[in-house]
Amino acid sequence: MGGQMQQRNASATSLYDQSADGGSHHNAGSANDAGDAVMARWLQSAGLQHLASPVASNGIDQRLLPNLLMQGYGAQSAEEKQRLFKLMRNLNFNGESGSEPFSPTTQGSGGIGASDGFYSPDFRGDFGAGLLDLHAMDDTELLTENVDSEPFEQSPFMPAVTKAVENDQDTLPYRQQRGQTDVDASFGLPTLEKEISSRENNVAKIKVVVRKRPLNKKELSRKEDDVVSVCDNSLTVHEPKLKVDLTAYVERHEFCFDAVLDQQVTNDEVYRETVQPIIPIIFQRTKATCFAYGQTGSGKTYTMQPLPLRAAEDLVRLLHQPTYRNQKFKLWLSYFEIYGGKLYDLLSDRKKLCMREDGRQQGILLEVLVLLELMRSLQGHMLYYN
Numbered sequence: 001m002g003g004q005m006q007q008r009n010a011s012a013t014s015l016y017d018q019s020a021d022g023g024s025h026h027n028a029g030s031a032n033d034a035g036d037a038v039m040a041r042w043l044q045s046a047g048l049q050h051l052a053s054p055v056a057s058n059g060i061d062q063r064l065l066p067n068l069l070m071q072g073y074g075a076q077s078a079e080e081k082q083r084l085f086k087l088m089r090n091l092n093f094n095g096e097s098g099s100e101p102f103s104p105t106t107q108g109s110g111g112i113g114a115s116d117g118f119y120s121p122d123f124r125g126d127f128g129a130g131l132l133d134l135h136a137m138d139d140t141e142l143l144t145e146n147v148d149s150e151p152f153e154q155s156p157f158m159p160a161v162t163k164a165v166e167n168d169q170d171t172l173p174y175r176q177q178r179g180q181t182d183v184d185a186s187f188g189l190p191t192l193e194k195e196i197s198s199r200e201n202n203v204a205k206i207k208v209v210v211r212k213r214p215l216n217k218k219e220l221s222r223k224e225d226d227v228v229s230v231c232d233n234s235l236t237v238h239e240p241k242l243k244v245d246l247t248a249y250v251e252r253h254e255f256c257f258d259a260v261l262d263q264q265v266t267n268d269e270v271y272r273e274t275v276q277p278i279i280p281i282i283f284q285r286t287k288a289t290c291f292a293y294g295q296t297g298s299g300k301t302y303t304m305q306p307l308p309l310r311a312a313e314d315l316v317r318l319l320h321q322p323t324y325r326n327q328k329f330k331l332w333l334s335y336f337e338i339y340g341g342k343l344y345d346l347l348s349d350r351k352k353l354c355m356r357e358d359g360r361q362q363g364i365l366l367e368v369l370v371l372l373e374l375m376r377s378l379q380g381h382m383l384y385y386n
């Protein structure tokens with residue numbers, strides 16, 4: 001850290017040496033002091049006074065100063081680098097047209113004019129008409145933060161993990177651990193596949209599936225770009241951005257999920273990927289929840305609407321299989337809406353529902369007016385759920 005500080009100061013001092021000496025790297029005295037003052041004021045105008053230090057050092061080519069400052073010898077944080085960049089960009093215009101609040105003064109003893117010091121052709125050196133070669137810089141240095149996302153940890157739904165689980169007796173499916181007979185819950189899959197599918201379904205408690213929706217008419221008519229691309233279980237958001245020098249570029253953010261469904265997939269495929277695997281689990285006396293999350297217009301209703309009907313079909317089909325038929329399972333349906341913190345029964349003209357806490361604090365009781373048993377309907381019962 002100490003070494004870094006010293007070199008940073010060396011850069012600043014060396015800058016003035018050159019300007020006051022007309023090319024020499026070895027200047028000192030009052031001109032040097034004046035140079036330090038100008039440098040300090042210059043940096044101060046951007047709140048970067050701490051980068052200017054009176055410690056002198058030789059041997060650094062002042063023409064390299066801008067890059068040295070940008071590359072970590074000077075500004076440390078991204079914000080500092082941005083401020084320094086703007087400050088130096090103003091120098092590119094010889095101080096004439098800078099839009100930033102930058103006005104190095106040339107007054108006072110030993111002051112230097114516009115043709116000297118920071119504005120001198122010598123100082124600009126290899127950068128030609130401009131002080132800083134924008135294209136030679138590492139663009140990422142100017143970003144406020146590193147936005148490249150780390151891919152999420154691999155999900156237990158992914159094949160590699162599934163393999164590991166197959167060797168782990170502790171994580172065998174619920175019904176296998178209890179010696180229950182296998183049930184044809186996988187709808188005609190070969191036995192091995194059923195086994196694997198059953199294990200997969202029992203491994204992870206949560207599965208996150210993303211569905212991409214196509215651009216809608218409005219977006220198409222506005223000729224908007226499709227900024228999301230899908231590849232296997234990951235999606236990439238292509239974010240158009242502008243550099244500080246107004247060059248356009250695209251920033252890519254990649255996200256991995258348990259499954260990503262591209263825009264051409266049908267609602268049936270969505271059902272197969274999301275709800276169908278959890279149907280057999282319900283028959284193992286576990287609870288299952290499926291919900292959609294997304295911004296308005298992203299396709300939650302479009303995606304969720306067909307799912308309950310498909311799920312009901314499969315549930316009823318399983319209910320009629322020999323294993324379950326004798327267990328006298330019943331299938332009940334309630335349908336309510338949570339809106340503005342209140343509950344409404346959608347099977348009873350949106351009648352407001354009361355929500356009560358269980359005395360043992362093990363769940364919430366809902367007074368549902370209409371609770372349908374699939375195949376016949378009943379009135380006025382209580383639904384219990386956690």
Ligand SMILES: Nc1ncnc2c1ncn2[C@@H]1O[C@H](COP(=O)(O)OP(=O)(O)OP(=O)(O)O)[C@@H](O)[C@H]1O
Nearest residue numbers: 212213214216294295296297298299300301302303
């Ligand atoms: N995968 C898709 N394929 C084709 N059209 C879609 C798809 N997803 C959504 N849409 C269409 O986009 C529009 C918005 O979808 P939807 O109403 O489902 O969004 P939402 O997330 O429920 O919105 P809100 O939160 O405002 O209720 C609808 O016209 C719908 O038909």
